[in-house]
Amino acid sequence: MMNMSHGSHTDKLNKLVVSLGFSPSNQALALEYLTAEACDDALLNRAEPQNFRGLGWKERSQAIDFLGSIRASGNRSLLPRYVKLFWAIGKSTAIVLLEHNIRADHRIWDRSDLIAILGRPAVAAMEAEHSAWVWNGPPYEEIAWLHQLAGTEPETLEAAQSLSGAEHDNMKVFLAGILLCNAGQEKPRFLKKLLGGNTLADRQAELLLQLNVNSLAAAVPALSQGDRELLADYIRKGDPKAPVPFLSCVRCATDAHSALTAKASNPYLTVLLGTASFLAQRQDPRARCALRVYLALNPMALIPAILRTVPHEYFLDQRSLLTRDLPGGAAIVLLALCGNPVSYVHKKEIASLCRSGLPLAKRLSNAQQYESLCVLLPDSSDSSVEEKIISLLEKHVQAGVPDLRAYLTDTGSLKDSAVQLAAVTASPYTYPTAPANLVFNYRLMAGWDSFACRCAVVFGLVLRARGMGNILRQGGTSVTEKDVNELSKALLEQELPIPQLLQVFDALHDSFYMDNIKANIRNGVASAIQRPEYAAKLCDAAKSGGVFARHTAISALDGLAAVEACAAQAKAGLLDCAGDSSKQIQELLLAILPAHADWTEDFARMLKSKKAAERLLAVGVSRKLGDTLRPALEEALAAEKSAKVADAIRTALGQEGAGSMESSETPDELAARVLKGGKKRKLQWVLDAPLPALHRKDGAEAGEDRRAALMAAYCELGRVGRSDTAAELAKDLDEGDLAALAHEVYEKWLAEGAQSKTKWVLPFAAAFGGPAMTPKLTRAIHDWPQHSRGAIACDAVAALALSPDPAALLTVDAISRKFKFRQVKTAAGQALENAAKELGITAEELADRIVPDLGFGPNGTRVFDYGPRSFTVRLTPTLELEITNDGGKTVKNLPAPGKTDDEEKAGAAYSEFKLMKKQIKTAVTTQKARLEAALSALRCWSAEAWRALFVGNPIMHQFAISLIWGVYEDGKLQTTFRYMEDGSFNTVDEEEYQLPDGAKIGLAHPVELDAETLEGWKQQLADYEITQSILQLDRPVYRLEPGTEQARGLERFGGKMLNGLSLSGKLQGLGWYRGSVQDAGVFYTFYREDAALNLGVELNFSGCYVGDENDTVTVYEAAFYRSGTVRRGSYCYDTPKEENTFALGDVPPRYYSEIVYQLERATASSTESDPDWRNKK
Secondary structure, X not given: XXXXXXXXXXXXXXXXXXXXXXXXXXXXXXXXXXXXXXXXXXXXXXXXXXXHHHOOHHHHHHHHHHHHHXXXXXXXXXXXXXXHHXXXXXXXXXXXXXXXXXXXXXXXXXXXXXXXXXXXXXXXXXXXXXXXXXXXXXXXXXXXXXXXXXXXXXXXXXXXXXXXXXXXXXXXXXXXXXXXXXXXXXXXXXXXXXXXXXXXXXXXXXXXXXXXXXXXXXXXXXXXXXXXXXXXXXXXXXXXXXXXXXXXXXXXXXXHHHHOOOOOOOHHHHHHHHHHHHHHOOOOHHHHHHHHHHHHHOHHHHHHHHHHHOOHHHHHHHHHHHXXXXXXXXXXXXXXXXXXXXXXXXXXXXXXHOHHHHHHHHHHOOHHHHHHHHHHOOOOOOOOHHHHHHHHHHHOEEEOHHXXXXXXXXXXXXXXXXXXXXXXXXXXXXXOHHHHHHHHHHHHHHOOOHHHHHXXXXXXXXXXXXXXXXXXXXXXXXOOHHHHHHHHHHHHHOOXXXXXXXXXXHHHHHOOOOHHHHHHHXXXXXXXXXXXXXXXXXXXXXXXXXXXXXXXXXXXXXXHOOOHHHHHHHHHHHHOOOOOOOHHHHHHHXXXXXXXXXXXXXXXXXXXXXXXXXXXXXXXXXXXXXXXXXXXXHHHHHHOOOHHHXXXXXXHOOOOOOOXXXXXXXXXXXXXXXXXXXXXXXXXXXXXXXXXXXXXXXXXXXXXXXXXXXXXXXXXXXXXXXXXXXXHHHOOEOHHHHHHHHHHHHHHHHHXXXXXXXXXXXXXXXXXXXXXXXXXXXXXXXXXXXXXXXXXXXXXXXXXXXXXXXXXXXXXXXHHHOOOOHHHHHHHHHHHHHHHHHHOXXXXXXXXXXXXXXXXXXXXXXXXXXXXOEEEEEEXXXXXXXXXXXXXXXXXXXOOOOOOOOHHHHHHHHHHHHHHHHHXXXXXXXXXXXXXXXXXXXXXXXXXXXXXXXXXXXXXXXXXXXXXXXXXXXXXXXXXXXXXXXXXXXXXXXXXXXXXXXXXXXXXXXXXXXXXXXXXXXXXXXXXXXXXXXXXXXXXXXXXXXXXXXXXXXXXXXXXXXXXXXXXXXXXHOOOEEXXXXXXXXXXXXXXXXXXXXXXXXXXXXXXXXXXXXXXXXXXEEEEEOOOOOOOOOOOOOOOOXXXXXXXXXXXXXXXXXXXXXXXXXXXXXXXXXXXXXXXX
């Protein structure tokens, strides 16, 4: 074998044939045929037939990817053998192991290569097999080659029909239709038969007839035996002038209305058999009769497939017959054209020929179809743009059409808009893009006149702003504050009441995802309504409107507070909102109120309010005003009953961490204070269940109120954090009892659906659940994001960081470095930052401190005592466990306790060993990831910190001795050294080295090493038989290509084509993320950011649908930019700005090499390139 070891190939082959369900005989054949030095095709005669079509997508992809890896390895001589083997076993169904898609721009194999291996009939059979199973019919472009063969080599297609590897005749039907379509037009088939004509066409016509008749039971299961015989007899007679028989058991289409709803037959078989019959009807009237049956049974499944699949010229030739036979005729063809992926030129031509059906089609159309029909066949009878807009909007409403028309044609004031449109309703799934675009063009000419404003109100009040962005800005994106302000003023001038104005723009606000556009809408409306005459209405809206209305009204009132004529009214309106429970409103007020420093007396009164939300706001405002309200805060703290508010006051006074328990207060008195005001009511869902009792450390039972107060302290905290109050209550309680309570409450919360409103359970469980809670929370963190619960997973990560269990922070650290879901990964990083901040260190320094020693001593050993015997476990330089008994003999594993062992000691030791094995696996994985990151981004330690971590910790010690280290000054490598197992240091020349006291130490990267030094270190490690714990010296190095220093795009991978799922999986596994999801759920970028280097990189590609990435994509260029300068999110269109991008020559060589290395790995499966990729971006 070339470029592939025999053992490696055989192992992978074994796994493949098992996953593909090969029979034992075929498995043996595959191994013999594919591993032999010489190719012996005679062996394939032993192949047992198997249908590969039954394989799942996963198994098919494994085969395709396996062949891709062989192609990438350079061992192309093996590929023909695999193709021949798959063909020998599966015949036509072998296509599923070779191609995902046979479209020309998605193919993996060149058709000519497959023909050279298998011959034309076999390849035609495989392509027909693939296309016959496209449920809505394959596009004509995909099967054009088969039509070409039918015209030039019909015998090849007839031969292909005999090569089916499936039990069904679907492929034969498919090819029969194509053969009959291309059999010639000079004489009808029945006349040719009389004259001794085309016998191939005769055979195909008879085949299609039999398949049509024999498939009736499967195509229409509801048919009675009598109905089935009626239809079979009708098809056999072949008299298209006779009507389709009346059926007793199913409803058939008889006119245009019923054609839209008739679904009496299986849609797939209708498409397969009906399309083949349409292709054959020119040659055989029996096929036309079969077609008429399918057109009556399920026309809206069949007509779109015919439009999509048949040759355009053939369709035009047969159109008149089709519209004659089709219930609803030309109108149904027009409706089927709407949304059909036929080329626009062909669509326009067909529509023009079917214009007679336009009036009926418009009456029957839904909103989207109506819009398409207006574009395909502009109707001169629509007298004006206004009338076109009204007609289109009428199609988008469910009820109240007359009221809608009356409103839009009215010319008076807008003050009664709500009443006039009260009866008009629309589906939440309608998207009136076409009328919105017409309104945009109309108002460019006429401005915001009465009609344009009325349209805007309809879009806002009736259609919930779907499409409204388009009437403000072409394409509906980048709506500006000016756009919104102009429309707001126009609506106010035409007397639209403030509540309806806010309702219109509330809908528009909700329709956008981008924060900047939402802000434009809020600001544009607020500046328009910021007028003294609206003050009273704004006060009402600020108090009783929706969140958008309240937010916008409050912003306007803030401006009016400086206007003398209405200042007092505006101030009263603002302060009246202080108790608003919305987080968004509270944040707005907290931003607004501190600017009014002359309102301090009002803020002091708010500190005494009965509403906790109002008191909390007053505390936040007071904190921003410095010491101005300190006396009032101190007074409020003394009287405050809410733990949450008291915690906020202490923070404002700089008393964080101060005990919440008064000096003379007992724990029971504190519990009583915590439970004041009916706090138990919020806990009733958990208190109703049996809960473990709590005992004090002296054995006395703690009361139920103490237990309830512990939970209430976290419930009232209002955030995921530590509760000082709960800590005070738990001081003298038994830790085992607390853990039992925490687990019981957590399990009860999960059983109740893990609701966000009771997420206080997470920090409570983490604080008191002990080490056993860590794996529970970890499992939940991994599971929740996969079920669209990323937010609660983020809360769980923050809670886990509060746990006293050392393993908990290790888990959070691991999540912060590599996690599939960016939202959770970011939350883990923030949780570490918060924990490090409390200690006054960086997150990386915290990560160093929490590396466990797992009980190993400085010499890297740990003893497990069984009583009469013991075992010593040593950690090897390769981070494996070496176990020896008392006699020094190595044993494979720690034995289970025996009869002569001390039962208690041996049992505990054995359990500790099993736990340690799990912990060491986690620790090694986490630390490898940290060292990989340190190598990629050049993290440096001080000499003191390096010794503490890599010399003092027995696990990191083993990492240290397998790696090559460097001393750095200002980021430049000065010298390299190795840490020896005996604790000394040496150089590449094996001379002793003294580590400088003030040295900055990092992992040396091969991109920094000259060839001699690199080879010297490799040789030294080989001499000492040391295997590196991470890929360092053998790491591939990629340097900047000469002449590209000033380029701002990395085009090294441009044009590479590969499977989108493969690209996505590999990049995300390397720490990259999907870019912003844009229109239609498509994303076009991957990116990663390394904040420590202030660098990011974005890779552009042809795009994938979220959730459907298993298609061929093309890679474009990558750009390096300053991290944090590109906004990301749903429907976010931001890209790296030129001023924030780096020329390739300005990117650190180490980082450049690492990024190229990652992209090489991610695109390794690519076997072809698109040289024209720059023109397709």
